[in-house]
Amino acid sequence: MNSENTAQTEGPTAYPSAAPLEFRHVGKRYPGADGAAIEDLSFEVPAGEICVLVGPSGCGKTTAMRLVNRMIDLSSGEILLDGRSVNDRKPAELRREIGYVIQQIGLFPHQTIAQNIATVPKLLGWDKRRIAARVTELLELVGLPAEMGARYPSQLSGGQRQRVGVARALAADPPLMLMDEPFGAIDPINRERLQDEFLRLQREIRKTIVFVTHDIDEAIKMGDRIAIMREGGRLAQYATPDELLAAPADEFVAKFVGADRGLKRLTLSHLGDIELTDGVVVKVGDPAEEARRRAADHGVEEVVVLDGGEKPLGRLPVARLNGQPVSADDADPLAAIGGRSTSLRDALSLVVADRNRPLVVVEDDGRLAGLVSLELISDALRPPG
Amino acid sequence: MAFALPLAQSDPVIPEFGRGSSCVRDPDALFCWGWVKDNWSDTLQPALLQHIALTLIAIGIGSAIAFSLALTAHRRGWLTTPVVVVTGFLYTIPSLALFQLLVPFTGLTRTTAEIALVSYTLLILFRNMLAGLAAVPAEVRDAAIGMGMTARQLLWKVELPLALPAIFAGLRIAVVTVISLATIAVFVVNEGLGAPIYNGLQQTFSTELIAAGGLCVLLALFSDALLVLLQRAISPWARVARR
Amino acid sequence: MGAGGTTMNDFTDAFRFIGDNVSLLWHLTLDHLALTGAAMAIALVVALPLGVWLGHLHRGSFVAINISNIGRALPSLALIAFGVALLGIGFVNVMVALVVLAIPPMLTNAYVAVDGVDPDAVEAAQGMGMTPTEVLLRVELPLALPLIFAGVRTAVVYVIATATLAPLAGASSLGNVIVDQATYRLPGVLGAAICVAVLALVAELSFALLQRAVTPRGLRAGRRDGEEAVPPPGEGRRVLVRYANS
Numbered sequence: 001m002n003s004e005n006t007a008q009t010e011g012p013t014a015y016p017s018a019a020p021l022e023f024r025h026v027g028k029r030y031p032g033a034d035g036a037a038i039e040d041l042s043f044e045v046p047a048g049e050i051c052v053l054v055g056p057s058g059c060g061k062t063t064a065m066r067l068v069n070r071m072i073d074l075s076s077g078e079i080l081l082d083g084r085s086v087n088d089r090k091p092a093e094l095r096r097e098i099g100y101v102i103q104q105i106g107l108f109p110h111q112t113i114a115q116n117i118a119t120v121p122k123l124l125g126w127d128k129r130r131i132a133a134r135v136t137e138l139l140e141l142v143g144l145p146a147e148m149g150a151r152y153p154s155q156l157s158g159g160q161r162q163r164v165g166v167a168r169a170l171a172a173d174p175p176l177m178l179m180d181e182p183f184g185a186i187d188p189i190n191r192e193r194l195q196d197e198f199l200r201l202q203r204e205i206r207k208t209i210v211f212v213t214h215d216i217d218e219a220i221k222m223g224d225r226i227a228i229m230r231e232g233g234r235l236a237q238y239a240t241p242d243e244l245l246a247a248p249a250d251e252f253v254a255k256f257v258g259a260d261r262g263l264k265r266l267t268l269s270h271l272g273d274i275e276l277t278d279g280v281v282v283k284v285g286d287p288a289e290e291a292r293r294r295a296a297d298h299g300v301e302e303v304v305v306l307d308g309g310e311k312p313l314g315r316l317p318v319a320r321l322n323g324q325p326v327s328a329d330d331a332d333p334l335a336a337i338g339g340r341s342t343s344l345r346d347a348l349s350l351v352v353a354d355r356n357r358p359l360v361v362v363e364d365d366g367r368l369a370g371l372v373s374l375e376l377i378s379d380a381l382r383p384p385g
Numbered sequence: 386m387a388f389a390l391p392l393a394q395s396d397p398v399i400p401e402f403g404r405g406s407s408c409v410r411d412p413d414a415l416f417c418w419g420w421v422k423d424n425w426s427d428t429l430q431p432a433l434l435q436h437i438a439l440t441l442i443a444i445g446i447g448s449a450i451a452f453s454l455a456l457t458a459h460r461r462g463w464l465t466t467p468v469v470v471v472t473g474f475l476y477t478i479p480s481l482a483l484f485q486l487l488v489p490f491t492g493l494t495r496t497t498a499e500i501a502l503v504s505y506t507l508l509i510l511f512r513n514m515l516a517g518l519a520a521v522p523a524e525v526r527d528a529a530i531g532m533g534m535t536a537r538q539l540l541w542k543v544e545l546p547l548a549l550p551a552i553f554a555g556l557r558i559a560v561v562t563v564i565s566l567a568t569i570a571v572f573v574v575n576e577g578l579g580a581p582i583y584n585g586l587q588q589t590f591s592t593e594l595i596a597a598g599g600l601c602v603l604l605a606l607f608s609d610a611l612l613v614l615l616q617r618a619i620s621p622w623a624r625v626a627r628r
Numbered sequence: 629m630g631a632g633g634t635t636m637n638d639f640t641d642a643f644r645f646i647g648d649n650v651s652l653l654w655h656l657t658l659d660h661l662a663l664t665g666a667a668m669a670i671a672l673v674v675a676l677p678l679g680v681w682l683g684h685l686h687r688g689s690f691v692a693i694n695i696s697n698i699g700r701a702l703p704s705l706a707l708i709a710f711g712v713a714l715l716g717i718g719f720v721n722v723m724v725a726l727v728v729l730a731i732p733p734m735l736t737n738a739y740v741a742v743d744g745v746d747p748d749a750v751e752a753a754q755g756m757g758m759t760p761t762e763v764l765l766r767v768e769l770p771l772a773l774p775l776i777f778a779g780v781r782t783a784v785v786y787v788i789a790t791a792t793l794a795p796l797a798g799a800s801s802l803g804n805v806i807v808d809q810a811t812y813r814l815p816g817v818l819g820a821a822i823c824v825a826v827l828a829l830v831a832e833l834s835f836a837l838l839q840r841a842v843t844p845r846g847l848r849a850g851r852r853d854g855e856e857a858v859p860p861p862g863e864g865r866r867v868l869v870r871y872a873n874s
Binding site: 415474477478479480481482483485486488489490558561562564565566568569571572578579582583585586591594595597598599601602605606609 | 634635638639697698700701702703704705706707708709710712713714785788789790792793796797803806807814817818820821822824825828829832
Binding site for chain 2: 092093095096102103111112120151169
């Protein structure tokens with residue numbers, strides 16, 4: 001289709017697998033309207049990253065997204081996809097190389113799932129065999145059984161339709177995807193699952209993605225970068241989630257991210273990211289005397305009991321040592337155990353629930369990794385630099 | 386012509402009852418199968434075929450006009466009201482009157498009959514086509530454009546297929562209506578099932594009008610059923626169970 | 629016929645006929661209206677209570693909705709012919725045929741109107757302690773009235789149109805002139821056809837205005853000119869019926 005892109009040979013299309021996107025002083029003004037819908041919007045999204053546009057309703061985030069594939073035409077400035085202004089492209093042609101997912105998904109009710117997914121490849125004139133192969137591949141990629149291809153959209157659940165929407169947007173392997181509140185109509189439990197699934201998928205496909213949401217928690221979870229927009233279509237702050245939470249640019253951003261932004265930041269780090277303390281450990285069968293001495297050395301009143309394989313069995317208050325060798329029966333069982341992938345926020349919650357006692361953290365194989373205390377977690381919250 | 390073979394005509398002429406059937410002996414009977422059998426090939430069957438032809442032509446032309454009007458009005462909304470007013474006006478005029486009012490223009494011809502019949506299909510077909518196109522969900526349209534469909538592709542690949550059930554609903558009403566109204570065409574042109582019905586009304590022998598009237602009702606019901614089956618065949622997605 | 633001048637003359641003659649025969653046409657119009665009125669009165673008494681009652685109970689949807697399809701398939705000429713065959717000729721025969729034609733659109737609309745009243749409104753009314761009769765009279769009927777009325781309007785125009793065929797079965801109406809070309813010639817036929825068309829249009833318009841008047845104000849905003857667009861079968865909760873006028 002695109003003679004300009006014939007040099008590209010990778011992937012199922014002639015497109016590069018991901019392309020950088022840049023907004024340069026973009027403005028949108030509707031005739032007859034008082035203010036601008038979008039005002040001097042500038043930011044860059046590096047190839048392969050997720051940029052989340054977030055803000056209160058009416059801030060122009062969806063408008064900004066729709067300027068990219070020219071569903072709306074901009075009034076001033078320019079938008080560059082892979083270094084080339086979208087205004088130089090024919091709208092239909094441009095849209096075929098940009099994946100498009102909207103909240104209501106908009107599957108075609110009169111076409112089967114397979115036909116839906118094949119929409120853009122068909123528009124691009126792929127041959128039948130290649131389309132069929134691509135459809136099978138995509139169904140698998142989004143975790144749907146192949147036989148679902150023969151069904152109609154009305155026969156699918158909301159979550160399944162959402163997956164089909166993503167597969168359809170990915171069909172021609174576009175270098176850029178636009179997603180407008182793609183998980184907005186899904187119940188909270190399934191939304192979380194779909195978000196996780198999508199992040200896992202993105203690690204594989206590495207697309208450049210513009211993601212619109214009004215939910216700051218979703219923005220923090222999904223975004224490599226977040227553009228917070230405010231009424232009048234102005235950019236309030238453009239930063240990574242961590243920067244945004246640690247150093248909001250102004251009152252508006254601080255208010256929008258919420259007073260609990262410290263806690264939100266904790267969701268961004270995991271126990272694997274921080275240095276754990278070793279804690280005081282004893283093994284089953286160690287003499288009571290030695291256990292007591294170690295506790296005294298570190299000034300603690302409890303030790304962690306490990307079995308022969310270094311797996312934690314419980315906590316043992318020093319006062320309970322009675323001269324016999326250390327036994328698992330004397331120890332209090334652990335209320336909770338953390339892992340390397342546990343977020344700091346969850347770790348904090350577990351520590352607080354366990355009367356501020358340090359949380360025991362294990363490796364994937366169950367061996368003790370260390371302990372995390374309240375102090376460690378609050379240290380992690382200190383602003384960077 | 387009447388003098389062609391006056392002497393060779395040996396059979397007695399019994400014009401009122403058709404070719405000497407058993408009914409001649411029992412003219413008061415409500416219905417006589419023998420008459421139907423005897424007159425099928427020279428009266429009823431030709432009338433039925435003419436009736437079908439009248440209907441098909443009216444529906445064909447009516448669909449073409451309504452379709453182009455609906456497609457235009459779909460893009461230019463202001464057109465809807467004037468079209469509905471004009472076609473609604475035509476629709477309200479009683480058919481016997483409309484057929485007669487056309488006579489000064491097109492005479493006692495089949496054209497007159499077709500113009501009147503077409504004018505009765507327009508409102509039904511136009512409204513249903515437009516309603517079907519308008520009922521395409523906004524997000525479906527948005528997704529189609531967002532994926533790079535041109536206006537033409539959007540219309541032919543998405544909007545029209547989705548409007549099919551509504552279009553067929555209109556088609557069914559239009560077909561049944563035209564089959565029914567085509568009987569009135571007998572007042573301007575001696576064609577269709579209206580002719581034997583009208584003929585039957587002029588005599589005390591009732592078999593002819595009952596047979597022709599019954600055929601007309603059967604034709605309407607059969608066409609309606611046929612359209613239902615056709616619609617199901619071309620819109621399989623409308624049938625699947627919804628979760 | 630066909631040439632512009634003759635066409636003009638035909639219509640000029642038609643209007644002259646109307647002017648010369650005011651008294652005849654007036655009497656035939658009264659006959660026409662008497663036939664229409666009698667048939668409508670009987671059909672109303674049969675169709676409306678039945679449709680409203682079925683709709684209130686949400687029962688009999690198959691019959692109530694399909695009766696109008698069957699009604700539409702019945703050619704009025706054939707129906708009058710059947711009437712002649714079964715009942716002989718005269719006012720009563722034609723009236724019975726007209727009643728049969730008027731019932732389906734009114735029955736279906738009344739059913740659909742009451743059946744389709746917003747269930748939330750009905751539930752709220754029950755929740756506030758209304759008896760079934762009170763729910764019907766105070767909630768369902770007022771909300772259903774515009775649609776019920778649309779059915780009556782359809783039937784009236786349909787019956788006026790069909791009454792034109794009355795002379796074929798020995799009853800009197802404006803059709804007397806139209807079907808008797810031998811006596812009245814083309815100007816007479818055209819003149820009477822104009823009268824019938826005007827009568828139908830006047831009935832349609834006045835009933836459209838009446839329908840507006842009976843529509844509760846809260847329902848008026850946002851309704852697209854009050855009518856139909858027959859939805860696809862199966863989605864047909866608000867099927868409205870209209871008939872071409874034979």
